[in-house]
Amino acid sequence: MIEGMNGISPGRRRLAIFLMLLGSGAAGQAAAPKRLKVGVTLHPYYSFVANIVRERADVVPLIAGDANPHNYQPQTEDIKRAMTLDALVVNGIGHDEWAFEIVKAAGRKGTLPLIYANASVALIPIGGDQGGAKVVNPHTFVSTTAAIQQVFEITHRLGAIDPDNAAAYRANAAAYTARLRALRAEFMVRFANLDLSSFRCATMHAGYDYLMQEFGLSVTAVIEPRHGVTPTARQLANTIDVIKKANIRVLFTEKYFALGLGKAIEQATGVKVYALSHITDGPYTADRFEVEMRENLNTLATAIESTRP
């Protein structure tokens, strides 16, 4: 018997008990920690965040998996999605400028916490000749060491937003980064038997300086004069000249781009053409980054092996 209910009719008593139970249920729900919805702009960030939060939060891609992030035009669905997010992980240095338009259109500018994945990553310039200028390479996610740094950064920021889960996020991040290092080490063993000193390469897209840096390699020439810009006939002729003079024997094209230009350069210079991925297409999955990085490392090793005398 509940105290204080003596003298109340049985009907009213039942109603009161029902209301109390309803109230306590609502209170219980209110006390349950909120499950974060973390938005991401690029595929690698989906993998990073999915491995950091695991089952403790939802990871929401801001745009469709098959959309090209290089020239993306925001859609209504993206804006609706942005309205529901608790945080958004962005590149912020040239690879997802459309995200800021989406956030603004969703009325979330200033209220949606933005996590700049690269905030603590030391940036490096795009390789090759950039007309004497040093241009920041925004493709920090095509590497393992810089990726690990981004996982740390995201983990810090998510922990600050969701302190109840901060320790779990950190433990998950530690396990994930150990796995990324193991992947890197696996290929280091394969690379250890290769002579890297004379390896010269060109890339179609300026996306691989961080990847090359992992192995003490560098990019000698980049075909695209700027991010996502097709070279003019004169620029292409100049680059072909550089490839010939620098004895470049390998050209890395893009897995998800058309191969037409690569084939033309192959015919003009005799370079061997291989395709790398900068992990910005296809379905969003937790293991996507590892799968594509493994492919990239495998391709890189095969390309270097192919230049052996």
Add this chain to the structure above:
Amino acid sequence: MTVVRRISGQPETLAIFCTVLVLLGSLAGYVLTRPANPGRPPLLGWQVGSFDGLGPADQAIHGALLSAAEEITWFNNDTGGWITLEEAERMRLPPFYHDVFWKTNGEVRWQLILPGAHHGTPATASPNAVFEGTKGQGATVYYGSAGRARAQGAYLLVIGHAHAGAMWTNQATIWIHRDAHAPYPDIVKAEALVGQGWRQVIAYNGASEVERLKGTP
């Protein structure tokens, strides 16, 4: 006879004039007194930028040290100890791990200098010995020298001291010396390092680039 005076509109004109004057005055006051956007402070003579002040090998090692510093700090916060070079090898932690990155970036010889010790830790130091060392005061330093890559320097990863049991470590700075064989400095405070030719590496990171592009950190 009632005289109806012509409406001149003078008071309204005066009011509008005064309002415009006040608005202009406020605007001028704001423009003159607003805080100037300080931007990023310029590098000092004893600092060097990671983006355009370092060669390829130094740049690669700096990037790897930044990431390693994070891991070392986490490890210290969790265990109170420091990642030894043996553990770094087991963890495959660049730039200490002897892999292709290490080889192509000059095969730098790394030493761990524990707080209060300020001398090279023997390669055989046990984790317990390392843990004991952390109880002292002073910075923990990973010192890299004798690199053989072209135009390579010597390196210091200096992790600020923590008061055992009362504070945690959360600050690391990276220093570089033009001479790959620069000896280990006895004192790792900034003034002493600068005096011995060491320069602090200021990372040009994503936050710097966002600030440049968007004007906000």
